[in-house]
Amino acid sequence: MFLSPLSMSGVRLTLSSWEDAYKTVPPWDVGRPQPAFVELVRNGELVRGKVLDVGCGTGENALYIAEKGFSVTGVDLTNRAIVAARLKAVERKLKVDFREGNALSLDFKDGVFNNVIDSGLFHTFPDADRPVYAREVARVLARRGKYFMLCFSEKEPTNWGGPRRVTKQEIESTFSPMFNINYIRDALFATRFHSNGGKAYLTSAIRISA
Ligand code: SAH
Numbered sequence: 001m002f003l004s005p006l007s008m009s010g011v012r013l014t015l016s017s018w019e020d021a022y023k024t025v026p027p028w029d030v031g032r033p034q035p036a037f038v039e040l041v042r043n044g045e046l047v048r049g050k051v052l053d054v055g056c057g058t059g060e061n062a063l064y065i066a067e068k069g070f071s072v073t074g075v076d077l078t079n080r081a082i083v084a085a086r087l088k089a090v091e092r093k094l095k096v097d098f099r100e101g102n103a104l105s106l107d108f109k110d111g112v113f114n115n116v117i118d119s120g121l122f123h124t125f126p127d128a129d130r131p132v133y134a135r136e137v138a139r140v141l142a143r144r145g146k147y148f149m150l151c152f153s154e155k156e157p158t159n160w161g162g163p164r165r166v167t168k169q170e171i172e173s174t175f176s177p178m179f180n181i182n183y184i185r186d187a188l189f190a191t192r193f194h195s196n197g198g199k200a201y202l203t204s205a206i207r208i209s210a
Contacts, residue, residue: 010126015077022058022080027162027192029057033064034119036150036187036202041068045204047146049114054103054137055121059085059096065117066096073113075101104132111142120189122174123151123163130174138178141207147179148204150189155199162198171203179205 022029040046041064049071053062056074058081066072066089074096076082085098101107103121116137125133137147154165168184175181182204188197 010128012126012129013124018078019080022078022084025192026057028120028189029060030190030192031060032190033060034150034190035197036189036200037061037117037119037148038064040148040202040204041065045146045148046070047114047144050112051115051117052106052108052113052140053117053119054106055118055124056085056098057081057119059088059098061117061119062096062098063088063092063094066094067092070115073097073099073108075099075103075106077102104129104136106136106140108140110139111145113140114142114145116141116145116147118147118149118151120150120163122149123166130170134174134178138207138209143207143209145207146204147175147207148202150187150200150202152189153186153199153201155186156189160193166201168201171201175203175205178207178209180208181205 051065051070051072053074056062056076059074062072062074079100082098082100089096151166152163154167156165171184184201184203187200187202189200190197
């Protein structure tokens, strides 16, 4: 199931609804890194150094990036996802610091990451959480650090429910106070039920000030 209240603008999903999602394999948990992030790494768009994967789920993106030589931390609200991610790291002999945490109140000092990646977290937040989240991402990023975000776009049909669809204007207004937006480009979001991925935006932004 895709958590249906995700399409509502005023509702924050509870921890227990996220934990429940991981009782089975949720639709976004595709067992491989998102192609959009693979491409980013291949194109050399990440700043060398530390990466925070926020809302990391069971860790495929984080593990892929760690394999490519970055120092990676993955944070997720749910214990189930973090346990699964840690297990994968052990199985694949990769070192990633996977830990439980809340993206709206991150347990890291200011400016410690060179990159923050977000695969499918931003589009789950209600309006009121968006600026709080943007401030937290900006806070933990070093100056000139980069934020990469993949979310469903308004071009994806809404007939199947799923998370909120996000417009370019919404991304710009949420992040532009603290970031220069490099681009917001069309991308695909791989899920377990789209054959080619859902219509998404990939955002690249640089932190300019706190
Ligand atoms: N990035 C992962 C998971 C995407 S689904 C992937 O691509 O597979 C969104 C994830 O964000 C879920 O794992 C959910 O548990 C997590 N999440 C939701 N709210 C959060 C919050 N406030 N802080 C941290 N993680 C959160």
